[in-house]
Structure formats: C-alpha cells, structure tokens
Amino acid sequence: xxxxxxxxxxxxxxxxxxxxxxxxxxxxxxxxxxxxxxxxxxxxxxxxxxxxxxxxxxxxxxxxxxxxxxxxxxxxxxxxxxxxxxxxxxxxxxxxxxxxxxxxxxxxxxxxxxxxxxxxxxxxxxxxxxxxxxxxxxxxxxx
Amino acid sequence: xxxxxxxxxxxxxxxxxxxxxxxxxxxxxxxxxxxxxxxxxxxxxxxxxxxxxxxxxxxxxxxxxxxxxxxxxxxxxxxxxxxxxxxxxxxxxxxxxxxxxxxxxxxxxxxxxxxxxxxxxxxxxxxxxxxxxxxxxxxxxxx
Amino acid sequence: xxxxxxxxxxxxxxxxxxxxxxxxxxxxxxxxxxxxxxxxxxxxxxxxxxxxxxxxxxxxxxxxxxxxxxxxxxxxxxxxxxxxxxxxxxxxxxxxxxxxxxxxxxxxxxxxxxxxxxxxxxxxxxxxxxxxxxxxxxxxxxx
Numbered sequence: 001x002x003x004x005x006x007x008x009x010x011x012x013x014x015x016x017x018x019x020x021x022x023x024x025x026x027x028x029x030x031x032x033x034x035x036x037x038x039x040x041x042x043x044x045x046x047x048x049x050x051x052x053x054x055x056x057x058x059x060x061x062x063x064x065x066x067x068x069x070x071x072x073x074x075x076x077x078x079x080x081x082x083x084x085x086x087x088x089x090x091x092x093x094x095x096x097x098x099x100x101x102x103x104x105x106x107x108x109x110x111x112x113x114x115x116x117x118x119x120x121x122x123x124x125x126x127x128x129x130x131x132x133x134x135x136x137x138x139x140x141x142x143x
Numbered sequence: 144x145x146x147x148x149x150x151x152x153x154x155x156x157x158x159x160x161x162x163x164x165x166x167x168x169x170x171x172x173x174x175x176x177x178x179x180x181x182x183x184x185x186x187x188x189x190x191x192x193x194x195x196x197x198x199x200x201x202x203x204x205x206x207x208x209x210x211x212x213x214x215x216x217x218x219x220x221x222x223x224x225x226x227x228x229x230x231x232x233x234x235x236x237x238x239x240x241x242x243x244x245x246x247x248x249x250x251x252x253x254x255x256x257x258x259x260x261x262x263x264x265x266x267x268x269x270x271x272x273x274x275x276x277x278x279x280x281x282x283x284x285x286x
Numbered sequence: 287x288x289x290x291x292x293x294x295x296x297x298x299x300x301x302x303x304x305x306x307x308x309x310x311x312x313x314x315x316x317x318x319x320x321x322x323x324x325x326x327x328x329x330x331x332x333x334x335x336x337x338x339x340x341x342x343x344x345x346x347x348x349x350x351x352x353x354x355x356x357x358x359x360x361x362x363x364x365x366x367x368x369x370x371x372x373x374x375x376x377x378x379x380x381x382x383x384x385x386x387x388x389x390x391x392x393x394x395x396x397x398x399x400x401x402x403x404x405x406x407x408x409x410x411x412x413x414x415x416x417x418x419x420x421x422x423x424x425x426x427x428x429x
Contacts, residue, residue, distance in 0.1 A: 010186070010286035012252070043296070045333065045425065047188065049252055051261025053204040058386045061339040066373040067382050073372075074365060074383040079217060086216075087209040096210050097217040100201045104264075105250045107391045109298070109335055109425055116423070118337025121390075137259070139188065139252055141286060143296035143427060153329070153429035155395070190331065192395055194404025196347040222360060229359075230352040239353050240360040243344045247407075248393045280402070282331065282395055284429060 011039040011140045019130035023076065023098075025058070025068035028136060029115075029122040035138050036115045044110040044142040051137060054095035054129035056102040062122025075101070075128075095129035102126055110140065154182040154283045162273035166219065166241075168201070168211035171279060172258075172265040178281050179258045187253040187285040194280060197238035197272035199245035205265025218244070218271075238272035245269055253283065297325040297426045305416035309362065309384075311344070311354035314422060315401075315408040321424050322401045330396040330428040337423060340381035340415035342388035348408025361387070361414075381415035388412055396426065 013035045019026060036046055050057050061067040079094045079101070086093035106123070109116040117123075125136055156178045162169060179189055193200050204210040222237045222244070229236035249266070252259040260266075268279055299321045305312060322332055336343050347353040365380045365387070372379035392409070395402040403409075411422055 012186075012254075043298075045427070047250055047252070049250065049259075051259070051264060053202075053210070053261065053263045059339075059390045060382055060386055064374055064376075066375070067339070067379065070372050070374050070379040071383050071386050074369075074379075075386075078221060078364060083217075086213050088207055088213050089209070090207075093210065093213040093217075096203055097214050100203055100214050100218075101244055101387055103246060103249075103389060104202050106389075107250065107333055107335065107393065109333070109423060111298075116335075116337070118339065118421075120339045121337060135261075137252060139286075141188070143425075155329075155397075190393055190395070192393065192402075194402070194407060196345075196353070196404065196406045221364060226360075229356050231350055231356050232352070233350075236353065236356040236360075239346055240357050243346055243357050243361075244387055246389060246392075247345045250393065278404075280395060282429075284331070 013138045015136040017125050017134040017136055019127035019132055022130055023072050024127040024130060025072055025124040027062050027122050028125045029062060032123050032138060033115050036110055036140060039140040041110055041140050041142045042113050046108045046110050046115060047139040048106045049137040050104040051135055054092055054099055055134055056099045056104050056126040057106045058102050058124050058126055059106055059121050060124060061120045063120055092129045098128045156281045158279040160268050160277040160279055162270035162275055165273055166215050167270040167273060168215055168267040170205050170265050171268045172205060175266050175281060176258045179253055179283060182283040184253055184283050184285045185256050189251045189253050189258060190282040191249045192280040193247040194278055197235055197242055198277055199242045199247050199269040200249045201245050201267050201269055202249055202264050203267060204263045206263055235272045241271045299424045301422040303411050303420040303422055305413035305418055308416055309358050310413040310416060311358055311410040313348050313408050314411045315348060318409050318424060319401045322396055322426060325426040327396055327426050327428045328399050332394045332396050332401060333425040334392045335423040336390040337421055340378055340385055341420055342385045342390050342412040343392045344388050344410050344412055345392055345407050346410060347406045349406055378415045384414045
C-alpha cells in the first residue's frame with residue numbers, strides 16, 4: 001500500500017490498495033492511522049471515501065481475522081454471484097449490490113492526534129470484484 | 144427536480160425529488176453536482192441527507208441502468224414486501240428495513256470546485272415507498 | 287443514559303447507553319438532541335460514532351415502535367445467530383455481520399440550533415450483542 005498526499009486546505013491523501021481475491025476484506029487501519037498521524041491534526045474528523053462501484057468500506061473487528069471471513073461469507077450467502085435474474089451483463093451485479101449494502105464512505109473522529117477507533121475496531125477496505133488495484137481517499141478536517 | 148438554496152454559514156440546499164414507482168433508484172447526480180458548482184467551493188465536503196424513513200441514498204454505478212435495477216431486485220428479494228411476520232400496520236415495513244440497510248446519509252469530497260465522484264459513480268436517491276414527492280438535503284462545507 | 291462532555295475545538299460528548307436485550311434498537315434521539323442543544327451551535331453537522339464492533343447506528347421511524355421491532359426481526363432472519371458455517375468462535379458472528387450492514391456512523395445536520403431530523407425520524411442505537419453498557423460518541427461541528 002502506498003500513499004500520495006495531495007494539496008488543499010485540509011490534508012487529503014490517497015491510499016493505493018492492492019487486493020488479491022475476488023472478495024476480500026483488507027485491513028487498512030495502519031495505513032489510515034499513519035496518514036492521520038502525519039497530518040498532525042490534534043482534533044478533527046477523518047473521512048474515508050471509496051471511488052469505486054464494486055468496493056466499499058466498513059469498520060469492524062480486526063483482532064480475529066475470522067470475523068472478516070464470516071462477514072465475507074454472510075454477504076456471499078445473502079447476495080449470490082450468479083443469480084439468474086441479474087440484468088447487468090458484466091457478471092458482477094453481486095459486487096454492486098454488496099457495495100450498496102456496506103456503503104462507500106465512513107467517518108471516524110480524531111482525538112489527541114490519533115484516529116479514535118474503539119478498542120476492537122479496525123478499518124476494512126471491502127473488495128467485491130477483485131483482484132484489482134484500488135484507491136481509498138482520505139480527508140482529514142481539523143475541528 | 145427543483146432546488147431551493149437556504150441561508151447559513153455553509154451553503155445548504157434542498158432538492159425536491161419526484162418518484163414514480165413504489166421502489167425506484169433515481170439518479171440525482173446532475174442536480175447535486177449543480178448545487179456544488181453553484182456553491183463555488185474549491186475544496187470541501189458535500190453531505191447528503193434524506194429526511195425520510197422509507198427512502199435512502201447510495202453511491203453506485205450510473206453508466207448502466209441495469210445495475211440500479213439489479214440492486215432494486217436484490218433488495219426486494221432480501222426484504223419481501225408482504226412478510227407475514229411484520230408488526231407495523233402500514234404495509235411498508237419492507238421500506239423501513241431497506242432504508243436501514245442502505246442508510247440515509249452519504250459523504251462525498253469536493254475537489255477543484257467539483258464533486259469528486261469516481262469514474263463510474265453516480266448518486267442514487269432510493270425510493271422504497273413511492274411514488275411520492277421527496278426531499279434530499281445537501282450541505283456543502285469548505286475545508 | 288448519562289452524558290459526559292469532553293473538551294476540544296468542537297463540542298464532543300459521549301452518551302452511555304445501557305441495553306437490556308441481546309438485540310435491541312434503542313431510541314437515543316432525546317439524548318442526542320440535548321447534547322446538540324447544550325452545544326449552542328446554530329448551524330452545523332452532528333456526527334454520531336459507535337466505537338464497538340457488535341453495535342451500530344441507524345436513523346429510522348421512532349413514532350411506531352413496531353418499525354424498530356420489524357427491523358430487528360428482518361436482520362435476525364437475514365443473519366441467523368447460529369449459522370453452522372461461522373468461523374469466529376465467540377458465538378457473535380451474526381452481531382458483527384449486522385453491524386457491517388447498518389454501519390457504525392451517521393451524520394445529521396444542525397439548523398437553527400436543533401438537530402434537523404425529518405418529521406418521523408429518530409436515532410436508534412443498534413445493540414446486536416447485549417445486554418451491555420455501551421458508548422455513543424457525538425461530535426458537533428459548527429459550519
């Protein structure tokens with residue numbers, strides 16, 4: 001994962017995320033936390049935005065990787081890849097539907113210069129149509 | 144669709160959205176983009192908020208309308224309209240449940256005076272209990 | 287429910303939420319509205335953040351409690367508690383999955399010193415692995 005800070009009134013960065021499977025919840029907590037630390041903002045809001053239509057973002061448990069595996073499996077059960085009724089011809093309707101369910105943006109507070117995640121929380125980039133090289137936009141706005 | 148700018152420190156507007164079916168994902172990208180352009184904010188955050196309990200908002204592919212149709216159909220399959228177990232007596236429990244799943248707010252960055260959507264992304268107002276005249280609130284906060 | 291204001295450039299508070307069942311959608315609208323009123327911010331954004339991995343936040347109808355009951359029941363049907371395939375050993379995979387579906391953050395506008403909810407909207411803390419004592423973080427940013 002690489003980061004590319006961009007100019008602007010509020011520090012904005014982009015993380016490049018390389019995914020390895022068709023569906024993958026990738027823990028990007030450390031990379032986002034580093035962007036926040038580098039921004040040297042004491043108190044504020046960190047916005048995460050996924051500019052894709054077959055990938056999303058969630059905050060959930062990162063301590064046990066089985067949790068992410070269970071979320072992936074549950075989404076696959078709820079939204080099958082090959083439902084006969086899909087109209088979109090690219091074979092990734094399930095990827096778009098999963099993205100609609102989990103969402104493409106998240107908001108996390110910054111306190112005392114750090115991302116204020118809960119004790120067990122981590123940030124997961126949700127790949128639903130990989131493997132691909134993806135982008136995660138991060139904006140850091142001081143209070 | 145009509146827009147009504149309101150006064151305030153940050154430009155805030157309301158889009159009036161007229162839906163035509165009980166369930167309809169309506170592409171409102173152009174109207175939101177125009178509000179952002181009119182606000183003349185170079186860099187910032189655009190907040191979208193749906194003040195209803197049976198309608199939501201998502202960001203997903205707008206190039207092929209079959210994607211929105213597949214999302215509508217998948218939600219209808221996951222949350223049937225006439226489940227026997229529903230307690231709410233108005234016959235629109237499915238509409239409330241779908242709203243809980245997709246959410247009522249979204250956040251998109253503004254860069255170089257424009258809504259910074261991904262290449263294939265559009266903004267969809269999600270009607271789940273129409274047809275109705277609905278409202279979409281938009282707040283534009285400069286960095 | 288008790289509130290504990292914290293210092294900072296933008297008023298930030300924490301609500302302590304005590305839940306009574308394993309799954310419970312708890313109406314926290316009045317407590318959040320009071321924090322906003324106490325902050326004396328005329329126009330701005332109210333951010334809600336749940337720092338847990340088995341609890342989320344939604345905005346939906348609060349007038350008829352049957353709506354929350356139907357949302358709880360629909361999530362239980364979509365994500366069974368005891369699916370044989372879960373890998374996470376703590377018996378609360380369903381709680382993590384429901385959290386991923388509804389999300390852990392919400393954004394509501396503030397106008398004329400008040401939380402600008404729609405006519406039928408209320409804010410629900412979504413307990414998915416209770417009963418527990420939980421935390422809801424609230425940040426109020428003036429425009």
